[in-house]
Amino acid sequence: MAEVIGEILLPFLGTTLGAACVFVTGGALHEKVQRVLTGFAAGVMVAASVWSLLVPAMEQAADMGRLAFLPAVAGFWLGILFLLILDRAVPHLHQNSNQPEGPRTWLKRTTMLALAVTLHNIPEGMAVGVVLAGQMAGSETISVTGALVLSIGIAIQNFPEGAIISIPLRGEGAGKGRAFLYGVLSGAAEPLAAVLTVWAAGMILPALPYLLSFAAGAMIYVVVEELIPEASAGAHSNLGTLFFAVGFSVMLALDVALG
Secondary structure (H helix, E strand, O other): OHHHHHHHHHHHHHHHHHHHHHHOOOOOOOHHHHHHHHHHHHHHHHHHHHHHHHHHHHHHOHHHHHHOHHHHHHHHHHHHHHHHHHHHHOOEOOOOOOOOEOOOOOOOHHHHHHHHHHHHHHHHHHHHHHHHHHHHOOOOOOOHHHHHHHHHHHHHHHHHHHHHHHHHHHHOOOOHHHHHHHHHHHOOHHHHHHHHHHHHHHHOHHHHHHHHHHHHHHHHHHHHHHHHHHHOOOOOOOHHHHHHHHHHHHHHHHHHHHO
């Protein structure tokens, strides 16, 4: 049980350490650095969606023969639609944007920026939770090491996410303590989503392929709707693309070397 708790909290630790960068850096995050961090996070999330979620989902449904892709496709689309609904229902604001999304609100800019990161931390928490649920249930397609690899990968990409929230908030005038707190709180939804998913998946294990691909769809939605546009915004630059490839490669290497 201690190992499971550790794997649930590991991604949150990544966010917390990233947010702590506000104490050792200036009050602004250079545009190129932000592109690098965002592209890296996107690459990790795409690789994790494929190897840690969609591939195991199809392996779980192998007894369906040529139709083994159906649970993966169905769950993937449910995840996409779930994030689409959240995206429209929760007021939030993306980095480098002055146009809030979701319903009208009087929330402060700093709060909406934190909500934007919280939204895409939910599918990451779900991904960790559903993989842990499969591991705890003795699934042959999900190993203890595989669950650990996913937690490590998401923790690595959460580090820049924490910094992307806290450092710009400091640059906008927030105190270091407040900026750090917002960065930490933006990741708090992740362990909560993981715990809830472990509990739900434990009750409906036959639906595990759908839950795995659901988390993948939700993560891909975040990558395409938020991270890739942020990594390529403004003057043309290949930095976001290059570090997308770096993040993708890191997750691929972890999956093969540790899995």
